[in-house]
Amino acid sequence: MDWDDLRIFLAVARADSLSGASRRLAIDASTVGRRIARLEQVLGAKLFVKTPQGYALAPEGERLLPHAEAAEAALSDAREALSGPGDLTGQIRIGAPDGCANYLLPQICARLCEDHPGLEIQIVALPRVFNLSRREADMAIAVSQPQAGRLVVQRLTDYQLHLAGHEDYLRRHPPILTREDLRGHRMIGYIPDMIFDRELDYLTETGADWAQLTSNSVSVQMQAVRTGAGLGIVHDFAIPFCPGVRRVLTDAISLTRSFWLIRHADDRRSQRMNRIADALAQGIRAEVARLQGLITLEGPSQERA
Amino acid sequence: MDWDDLRIFLAVARADSLSGASRRLAIDASTVGRRIARLEQVLGAKLFVKTPQGYALAPEGERLLPHAEAAEAALSDAREALSGPGDLTGQIRIGAPDGCANYLLPQICARLCEDHPGLEIQIVALPRVFNLSRREADMAIAVSQPQAGRLVVQRLTDYQLHLAGHEDYLRRHPPILTREDLRGHRMIGYIPDMIFDRELDYLTETGADWAQLTSNSVSVQMQAVRTGAGLGIVHDFAIPFCPGVRRVLTDAISLTRSFWLIRHADDRRSQRMNRIADALAQGIRAEVARLQGLITLEGPSQERA
DNA sequence: ATTCACCTTTGCAAAAACGCAAAACGCTTT
DNA sequence: AAAGCGTTTTGCGTTTTTGCAAAGGTGAAT
Structure with missing residues (x-):
């Protein structure tokens, strides 16, 4: 055999x-x-x-x-x-919602790859809920805790979302100071029937009951906002990547979510997996904090519109 | 990889x-x-x-x-x-002292092979102590319990040894009724410096302090006895295979030894190994009893010489 | 009803792995 | 000192395995 x-x-x-x-x-x-x-x-x-x-x-x-x-x-x-105790090697596949995959993981993983030349990282952007138990990925980042499975979950960090639009767009419209001022605005959001996790149902939480321009991809939505297509709920940590995008109504509308790191229970005692998970957790925490900090520093203009 | x-x-x-x-x-x-x-x-x-x-x-x-x-x-x-719960398959290597390997295992293993056509048994006759931890064999039969190692030991059966000679040889010599009558007889035994286990030091236990014709193989010794070369300590269970060989001085000289089955500790929870070990143990017990029973039935002539 | 997409299976040429034989090496023995 | 035994290593012909391309089939969508 x-x-x-x-x-x-x-x-x-x-x-x-x-x-x-x-x-x-x-x-x-x-x-x-x-x-x-x-x-x-x-x-x-x-x-x-x-x-x-x-x-x-x-x-x-x-x-x-x-x-x-x-x-x-x-x-x-x-x-x-x-493998030597110092260096991490081999291949690892990380699944993550595309917001995380686009705006957080690239820097973090690049840094990780730099520190460990033998490490090969695959970032799988997830348009759907992931089947970790089938080893479609070694670990996954999710916006909610899974209910079942031989999995171990750890919370990475909280992050915030706000309503935002491009400053050019905001300039062309009357100032938005109350929720009522949102009437008549073109809203950008998720494709309703493709919301795979209730945590992603941002818009209904804001009171806007429908969106005119929708996508299943957070980064596509962000791109729409950036090009002045309308207003959308965006991740704060994504804003620094989109010059000109300004938050509005931050007092009235502010969402908080959490990222969770999900791993196989079997991997728990794996030194290698633990180290990668730790590096990932620390990296995401630091990067979210850094990026969210950049917003208020760079542009307190969200009320200016 | x-x-x-x-x-x-x-x-x-x-x-x-x-x-x-x-x-x-x-x-x-x-x-x-x-x-x-x-x-x-x-x-x-x-x-x-x-x-x-x-x-x-x-x-x-x-x-x-x-x-x-x-x-x-x-x-x-x-x-x-x-593998189906019924049949045993695959290869198994059994180490055993050559007395056991010659006179007991062939019948037992043949029977086992017959019952399980997919089973392939290798009998390794051991001229020396066996290194089971190196997987030179899957299990081993020994005449003493090993002291160390991640091994599990179970006792198979007691067996007896007696002094014996061929009836032609005995007829050519005066009757042997006491230990003193052994003087002048040619003794057959182990090569002294090749006794790998103190349990094999039969002759000194009998009082005969040296042997003239020696071998490291029990079956060779038996063959010597059979051809009338002298007297030797032989396994009772081997006697039925050697027509004409008769025991002498059974009252004065009678040795009892035990066979032990040694297995890897790791194999303990293996259903297959357990079944093979059980079959082996039961087979050896039955075969030793059967063969030892044949002696007294067939030839009470040990006193006749 | 038909096309399409996806899967498995089969045939064939290229590449890789394998076994054999010989060489190189060290240790032991004559 | 040299010959012999057992070992690893290397070169070469053969066998096996692999990848590619095409064929065969099935369910879903047009």
Whole structure:
């Protein structure tokens, strides 16, 4: 039996398809299929039920899975035991909402990569809720705590959102001093049916019951605000990246949310994962504080409009 | 990283040489060397110190070893979880003193193989004490309990040894009724400096302080007795295989020893290993009882000489 | 009803891995 | 001192594995 076939087995079991595993492993799908076939022959068991729409775990495969994961954990521990205590190496995939992925993670991860040349970081911007238990990512940042799963959650930091618009846009309209002044403004927000977490339902919280220009992407929304398309709820930490964008009604409308770092429970005792998580947490905390601090310093003009 | 390289790593670490691992794995030594080299490169660590007389674990390899063993355990559990609850399969290597290996194990293991066609049993006759912790065998039968190691020991059965000679030989000599009558007889025994366990020091226990014809193999000694070369201490359970061999002085000289089954502590929770061990224990108990029973039934002639 | 997108499977050429044989090396023994 | 044994290492022909491209199939959407 070739131990390496178990690595392929794990990928297929998690991707539910040869092609998905193929992409993840960077191995051709035909090879993946052949190695699964070989594994099944050696073990004398049908691990998957094969359909034209994918590979699904058969009962025998279900029984194999936890042991394969145990082997994976042993391997992971092995690499950890070998790599020097100082440097972090290997690949890590971090899932995050696109606001975080766009305005926070790049700097933080760049810094991390600089400190650890052997480390390879993949930032996956999440347009949807993430399935961490399938190892679509090693860790994920979320705006709410997950309810179930063998996961460990830790709070990263609070952050704030405010209504904002570009100063050119604000100049073209009468001053906004009360909620009533919002009438007639073009609102920018999420595509309603693509709100995957109730924490993202910013607009209804402000009283605006609908938005004219919507996107599933925070950065697209931000770009809309920046180009003067209207008013939108934006992350404070994103504002420094968009010169000219000014907050309005900060007294009346102010939202606070939190970022949570979610990890596999199995990774808890992994020194490497712990260190990466710590670096990430510290980096996000510092970066949010830094960016939010820049706003009030740079432009107390939010009331000026 | 190819997970299968870890399997090769384990073999080399246990054999302390490429060639030893090569024999055990049935893979060419050059391939074993190349895969170790590849593994070292991927991990970026020198796992072995390479000398013309073998591969010795380097500190980094020492750190890797326990994790590789953890992976191996996971793999073993996996195969166990898959194989049907009824049948035993795979390969197992049993070490045993050559008396046991010659006169007990063949029948027992043959029966076991018959009941489980997928099972492959290797009987290693042991001319020396066995290093079970290096996985030279999966389990071992010994004549004394080991003192140390992560091992689990269970007693199999008691067995008896007596002085014996071939009836032709006995007929050519005066009757042996007391210990004094042994003077002048040619004694067959162990090569003194090759007695690897004090439990094997049969002759001094009888009062005979030296042997003229010696071997490190119980079966060779038995063969000597059988061909009328002299008198020797033989296992009772071996006598039925040697027509004409009769015990003498059974009242004055009677030795009792025990067989112990030694296994790795890690295998304790392995259902497969437990079943094999149980079958082995039960088989040996039954076979020793059966063979020892045959003696008294077949030939009460031990006093006749 | 048909096209499309996605998946798996098969055929074939290229690349990688493997086994064999020989060489190089050190240690032990004659 | 030299020959022999066991080891690792290297070179080469063969086998195996892999990736690519095309084919075959199924469900969803036009």
